[in-house]
Amino acid sequence: MATFRHFRSFSKRHFYIVLTGFIILTTLLILKDWNVTKSTKPKVKTFDRYNGKATKSKLEVTSSTARKEAMRDSSEHQKHNHSTYNLVIVIKNSKANPSLHSKFETLLGSIYKMSSISLCFHVISDGDGETIAKSVIKRIAPKDTRVIIHNITVVTQKVQKEISQMQSFFTQSSKSYYGDPLFLLSIVLHRVIPIDKVIMLDVDLKFNDDIQLLFEIFNEFSEQNIIGIARENQPVYRHLFHQYRRKNPSTRVGAPPPHGLTGFNSGILLLNLHKMRQSDVYNSLIDSPKTLEGLTQKYLFKGHLGDQDFYTLISLENEKLFYVLPCSWNRQLCVWWRDHGYSEVFDQYFTCSQKINIYHGNCNSPIPVLHWEQQ
Numbered sequence: 001m002a003t004f005r006h007f008r009s010f011s012k013r014h015f016y017i018v019l020t021g022f023i024i025l026t027t028l029l030i031l032k033d034w035n036v037t038k039s040t041k042p043k044v045k046t047f048d049r050y051n052g053k054a055t056k057s058k059l060e061v062t063s064s065t066a067r068k069e070a071m072r073d074s075s076e077h078q079k080h081n082h083s084t085y086n087l088v089i090v091i092k093n094s095k096a097n098p099s100l101h102s103k104f105e106t107l108l109g110s111i112y113k114m115s116s117i118s119l120c121f122h123v124i125s126d127g128d129g130e131t132i133a134k135s136v137i138k139r140i141a142p143k144d145t146r147v148i149i150h151n152i153t154v155v156t157q158k159v160q161k162e163i164s165q166m167q168s169f170f171t172q173s174s175k176s177y178y179g180d181p182l183f184l185l186s187i188v189l190h191r192v193i194p195i196d197k198v199i200m201l202d203v204d205l206k207f208n209d210d211i212q213l214l215f216e217i218f219n220e221f222s223e224q225n226i227i228g229i230a231r232e233n234q235p236v237y238r239h240l241f242h243q244y245r246r247k248n249p250s251t252r253v254g255a256p257p258p259h260g261l262t263g264f265n266s267g268i269l270l271l272n273l274h275k276m277r278q279s280d281v282y283n284s285l286i287d288s289p290k291t292l293e294g295l296t297q298k299y300l301f302k303g304h305l306g307d308q309d310f311y312t313l314i315s316l317e318n319e320k321l322f323y324v325l326p327c328s329w330n331r332q333l334c335v336w337w338r339d340h341g342y343s344e345v346f347d348q349y350f351t352c353s354q355k356i357n358i359y360h361g362n363c364n365s366p367i368p369v370l371h372w373e374q375q
């Protein structure tokens with residue numbers, strides 16, 4: 001009986017030991033399997049946790065979990081800074097703009113026809129935009145391409161205060177085409193994405209040269225340059241500053257290249273996010289609506305073209321913040337203003353006699369078939 005009881009208790013203990021061992025083993029196997037599955041997934045990540053308030057070089061985060069996440073994300077991005085080249089593209093409202101899909105295909109196809117570098121795409125998108133971006137990138141880009149999806153609602157919420165201040169100066173109404181916050185996002189991207197340098201591209205572009213050459217232009221920035229941007233190729237700002245120009249006939253404001261302050265087109269932006277974070281001048285312009293209001297009043301300016309209005313306006317008194325990209329890197333094709341009162345001066349703004357590296361089919365202008373597409 002004693003032996004039997006001993007046997008029974010031994011059996012029970014034995015059973016629990018075996019059960020515990022089984023549970024541990026199963027857990028280990030599941031974890032191992034999970035890791036294997038995870039690492040074989042496509043290199044697509046969804047980032048929506050950045051704390052945008054990066055003051056100076058440190059990320060300002062509140063909870064310890066958030067801090068850990070931000071540090072991990074930041075170190076992830078530091079790696080990208082050194083090993084790959086970062087591109088930012090916004091894809092939103094594809095239902096209202098059915099041509100967005102084919103435009104993005106054209107852009108990507110042209111980039112990869114000539115690219116000699118490995119790229120990391122930061123796609124800022126809504127649900128449909130994410131689907132388009134992933135499918136096109138998967139089909140066209142090489143396997144080592146990285147994709148990071150940023151949810152546009154989450155991103156714009158982080159910089160809502162800054163954006164709504166801007167909206168009052170640089171959009172006609174929140175319901176107009178350029179009224180969407182996405183058209184102002186580039187201005188505060190340094191508070192959203194914790195990496196050092198990015199090139200932000202419109203979707204209506206076609207490359208005709210190696211994108212690495214565009215990244216190399218960052219090296220030509222002077223110490224004060226923080227943003228690289230090309231001139232606007234139409235007399236848009238001659239028009240928008242017409243009141244100021246009438247009162248100041250010898251002004252450079254709104255005058256054509258090469259000596260005028262022609263105004264900018266934001267289809268291609270070289271953003272040195274690190275220098276943008278460091279620049280007190282730049283950040284004070286974002287954070288003090290009074291200064292901006294002062295500029296709009298002084299130059300009698302009412303904008304409607306989003307971020308490029310902001311860059312244009314602040315460049316009038318802060319010319320050195322901008323590196324002016326050659327027209328070859330943003331050859332805009334829209335000619336709307338030629339037929340709307342500016343035919344006599346149009347060519348002074350529109351002419352670009354350099355070999356074209358990027359065509360920009362703005363205002364839905366068709367982009368020519370290039371020599372490499374005919375082969």
Ligand code: MN
Nearest residue numbers: 202204267362
């Ligand atoms: Mn465009």
